Amino acid sequence: MARWTISRYARNDILAVRPPVLLAPALPMPYHNEKPIILREDSMATLRPDPSFYPSAKQAAQAPAEELAYLAILSPDASRPDAIGVVDVKPGSKSFGRVVGQFDMPNKGDELHHFGWNACSASLCPWAAHPHVERRYLVVPGINSSRIHILDTKANPRRPELVKVIEPETLAKKTGYASPHTVHCGPDGIYLSALGAPNGDGPGGLFVLDHDSFEPKNAWERDRGPQQLAYDFAWHLGHDTTITSEWGTPSMVRNGLVPELLLGGKYGNSLHVWDLRKGTHQQRLPLGDQYQMTLELRPARDPRKAYGFVGVVISLEDLSASIWMWYKDDGKSLPRAERGDGKDGKDGSGKGRERGRDSRSEWKVQKVITIPAEPADPADLPPLLQGFKAVPPLVSDINLSLDDKQLYVSCWGTGELRQYDVSDPFSPRLTATTQIGGIVRRAAHPAKPSQRLNGGPQMVELSRDGRRVYLTNGLYSPWDVQFYPDGMKGWMVKLDTKPEGGMAPDSRFFLEMEPGMRCHQVRLQGGDASSDSFCFSS
Numbered sequence: 001m002a003r004w005t006i007s008r009y010a011r012n013d014i015l016a017v018r019p020p021v022l023l024a025p026a027l028p029m030p031y032h033n034e035k036p037i038i039l040r041e042d043s044m045a046t047l048r049p050d051p052s053f054y055p056s057a058k059q060a061a062q063a064p065a066e067e068l069a070y071l072a073i074l075s076p077d078a079s080r081p082d083a084i085g086v087v088d089v090k091p092g093s094k095s096f097g098r099v100v101g102q103f104d105m106p107n108k109g110d111e112l113h114h115f116g117w118n119a120c121s122a123s124l125c126p127w128a129a130h131p132h133v134e135r136r137y138l139v140v141p142g143i144n145s146s147r148i149h150i151l152d153t154k155a156n157p158r159r160p161e162l163v164k165v166i167e168p169e170t171l172a173k174k175t176g177y178a179s180p181h182t183v184h185c186g187p188d189g190i191y192l193s194a195l196g197a198p199n200g201d202g203p204g205g206l207f208v209l210d211h212d213s214f215e216p217k218n219a220w221e222r223d224r225g226p227q228q229l230a231y232d233f234a235w236h237l238g239h240d241t242t243i244t245s246e247w248g249t250p251s252m253v254r255n256g257l258v259p260e261l262l263l264g265g266k267y268g269n270s271l272h273v274w275d276l277r278k279g280t281h282q283q284r285l286p287l288g289d290q291y292q293m294t295l296e297l298r299p300a301r302d303p304r305k306a307y308g309f310v311g312v313v314i315s316l317e318d319l320s321a322s323i324w325m326w327y328k329d330d331g332k333s334l335p336r337a338e339r340g341d342g343k344d345g346k347d348g349s350g351k352g353r354e355r356g357r358d359s360r361s362e363w364k365v366q367k368v369i370t371i372p373a374e375p376a377d378p379a380d381l382p383p384l385l386q387g388f389k390a391v392p393p394l395v396s397d398i399n400l401s402l403d404d405k406q407l408y409v410s411c412w413g414t415g416e417l418r419q420y421d422v423s424d425p426f427s428p429r430l431t432a433t434t435q436i437g438g439i440v441r442r443a444a445h446p447a448k449p450s451q452r453l454n455g456g457p458q459m460v461e462l463s464r465d466g467r468r469v470y471l472t473n474g475l476y477s478p479w480d481v482q483f484y485p486d487g488m489k490g491w492m493v494k495l496d497t498k499p500e501g502g503m504a505p506d507s508r509f510f511l512e513m514e515p516g517m518r519c520h521q522v523r524l525q526g527g528d529a530s531s532d533s534f535c536f537s538s
Contacts, residue, residue, distance in 0.1 A: 050134045052526040053121045055536040057301035057402040060121060060527065063464050067093075068157055068525040070115075070138060071492060073102070074518055076477035078109040084140060084151060085519075086158045087492065087511065089470075097494070097509040101158035103151060106165065110142025110149075111477060114521050116183030117531055118150075118190055119211070125237060125535035128187035133211055135527065137163070139190055141180035143476075144254065146171055148180055148192070150214050157525060164214050172198045174216040175207040179250040182232050186533070189217065193230050193244070200251035204230025206244070221274075225281030229268045232296055235276060236328075237535050238303030241363075242274040243326060245294045245310055256478040259384070263316065265289035271297075271310060271326055273363045285326060285365040290316040294324075298400040298407070298530065300425075304537050306330070307425055309368075309407060311395040319373035319388060321395035323409060325425050330361040369428050371395065374414055380440045382485050391439050394483070396475055397459050401466040402529055406431075406499060410457035412475060413483065415441040417457040417495070419503055431501035436493065437473055439483060445493060447510035453491065454484045461522040462497075462529035469495040469503065474518035490518035 054060035067090040074082040086101035105112070118137035122128065138160060140149040146168035151160040172178060177194035184191050190209040196202045205227070206220035221227075229246035236243070246268020247253060252261055261267060269291050273283040287294060291312045299308035306328035314321060371393040378386040385391065394413030400406070400422070407428060409418040415438020420428040434457075435443040442452035455473025462469050472492045474480060480488045490513030497503040513519055523531060 049124060049132060050119065052135050053119075053124050054532075055121070055124050055534065056538050057404075057532075057534050058538050060464050060532060060534070061402040061466065063526065065090075065465065065468075066463060066524040066526055066528070068100075069461075069470060070153075070160075070523045070525070071099075071472070072112040072115060072140070072520040072522075073490075073513065074110075074112050074474070074477070074520060075108070075516065076480065076518055077516070079516070081105040081108050082110045082112040082142070084112070084115075084138065084160055086160070089468075089494070089509075089524075097511055099511070101156075101160070103160045103162065105142075105149060106162065107145065107147065109145055110147055111144035112140060112520065113143040113476070114182045115140040115523060117185050117523070117527070118214075120185040120527060120532040122185055122187045122237070122533040122535065125187040129211075137214075138523070139183045139192070139209070139214075141183065141192065143179050143181055143195070146178045146180060146198070148209075148214075153525075166209075166214065166216060168198070171207075171216055175219045177205060177207055177219065179204075179254075180207075181230075184233065184235075184533070185531070186235070187237070187535070190214070191220065191233065193233050195230055195247065195253065196249035196251070200249060200254070202230075202249045203228045204249060206230070206233055206242075220279050221281070222279040223281055225272075226284055227272045227281055231268060231294070234297040234299040234308060235533050236299055236303065236306050236308075237276070237533055238537075239306050239328065240276045241306070241328075242276045243297055243299065243308065244272045244274065245297050246270055246272075247293055247295060253476070254478065256482050257384070262292055262314075265292065265316065267292045268294050270294065271365060283363050285363060287312065287324060287365060287367075291322065292316060295396065296398050298398055300404050301400065301402050301534060302404055302537050303534055305404065309398060309400060309422070309425070311398045311409065313394055313396065314392050319390050319392040321371045321393040321411065322367050323369035323371075323395070323398065323407070323420075323428070324365050325368045326363060326365045327425075328361060329364050366426070368426060369409070369420065371409070371411060371418070374440070376440045382439065382483055384482050385439070394456075397457075399460045399462045399469075399529055401462060401499065402464055403466065403499070406466060406497075406501075408460050408462060408469060410460045410471065412456040412458045412473075414438050415443050415453075415456035417460065417469070417471065417503070419497070419501065421501060432503045434495060434503055434505060436471070436505070445491075445510045446505050446507035453489070454486065455480070455488045455491065459521050461524060463524060464527060464529060466499045466529070467497055469497050470522045470524075471495070472519045472522060474520050477518070480518065488518060489513070489515075492519055492522070
């Protein structure tokens with residue numbers, strides 16, 4: 001006879017009934033104080049999984065197209081509150097490409113940066129504790145204020161409502177961290193990275209929010225080993241592995257790029273491998289001190305595959321940017337096993353701390369793409385770059401399609417978006433480029449061909465079907481002014497892409513921010529290529 005499971009949700013002390021699920025302890029049909037349970041209609045819990053959750057990336061790629069995009073809008077001088085804007089991205093709509101809703105934060109000076117959903121397809125993992133939560137709440141940190149805002153999008157997706165603010169004092173007390181940065185929804189909680197401690201120093205790391213109350217639970221790491229700097233993080237759910245990257249502590253980044261730290265090789269230059277379940281450090285993968293700022297991580301979306309890509313902002317040798325591939329060298333988890341012959345011919349063996357791991361399954365890192373700097377007249381360069389007589393690409397974001405075949409690389413300095421075929425991850429092949437903005441190039445958008453644009457492709461978000469890319473041009477306010485000192489004008493654009501190769505700007509979609517405002521990350525309604533993790537291959 002089928003039996004039912006019961007789960008207690010912290011908010012409003014709601015008990016929610018779940019249908020039979022494998023691996024869940026069984027209890028009789030529950031009663032509370034001898035009375036049947038009445039399920040509240042507005043509870044986070046539902047009797048069926050959220051329809052935007054998919055067991056595999058392959059199934060998610062067949063999901064309906066997004067109709068709304070959520071956009072971080074910020075006031076760089078803190079003269080007004082930052083906001084989450086809602087953009088109409090439904091073709092044919094009368095308001096296509098325009099802001100149709102906006103929630104202003106209750107305080108000034110947050111510097112909204114990365115944000116994410118409270119729940120996603122990871123909730124369908126067999127061992128997930130919360131398979132019936134909804135993709136409903138946006139978790140929105142402020143990198144400068146250390147506040148975390150929870151916005152409810154369910155009642156009216158165009159009018160998000162604030163339901164909770166986690167103050168910096170609470171975050172510091174419960175986790176020891178400050179400057180929350182990246183948000184990812186996991187099977188057992190909401191994970192965030194943080195750049196460092198409340199005093200501006202390190203270490204940075206990860207912490208967890210409760211799925212239901214959104215209260216900070218704890219710092220995630222139980223043994224951090226040599227890791228001190230933090231930035232992004234990614235999971236290989238099929239291999240019980242977490243990967244983390246490095247930028248700098250709050251004091252290293254909050255007032256802009258520090259040339260002395262950069263030239264001294266003090267910004268992040270390594271990846272770290274962790275045991276996902278235990279929170280213990282297993283391996284450090286050093287790229288070399290000349291490779292500065294290992295930022296965005298994009299793991300293979302198929303959980304059987306144990307590899308991914310990371311963007312490196314700059315090389316001190318020649319100002320080039322690069323893309324590196326990390327991989328598990330076990331002869332099983334790669335499209336082509338035991339390969340080590342990437343175009344750049346550099347294999348970082350990552351010989352860090354090995355804690356009894358079988359050498360046949362160690363993790364390695366290898367450079368697979370180099371993007372050179374472009375020569376430039378010093379008169380066209382900001383003071384920071386004039387002595388180099390060149391424009392560095394400054395790779396600041398990357399994104400990987402759900403089929404693991406297309407990699408998009410944003411070059412914020414040169415004003416270029418690159419598309420690579422990474423079907424063979426060891427040998428990426430450039431398939432298309434688009435130019436817009438740039439420190440020197442100032443390439444225009446088709447909607448306004450005579451308007452020279454500053455800023456460049458910075459945050460890049462990809463639709464689940466791999467056919468639409470959304471770009472914004474703001475990086476981080478104190479860094480924006482160093483590389484674009486004439487004043488950055490914020491914009492968001494859309495490109496139509498071909499999964500087989502090729503892309504072109506949509507001439508109908510050119511969203512300019514209000515004077516004095518900039519924009520950063522984009523999240524798509526229902527999920528996007530970087531929002532979800534998957535536990536099933538197909």
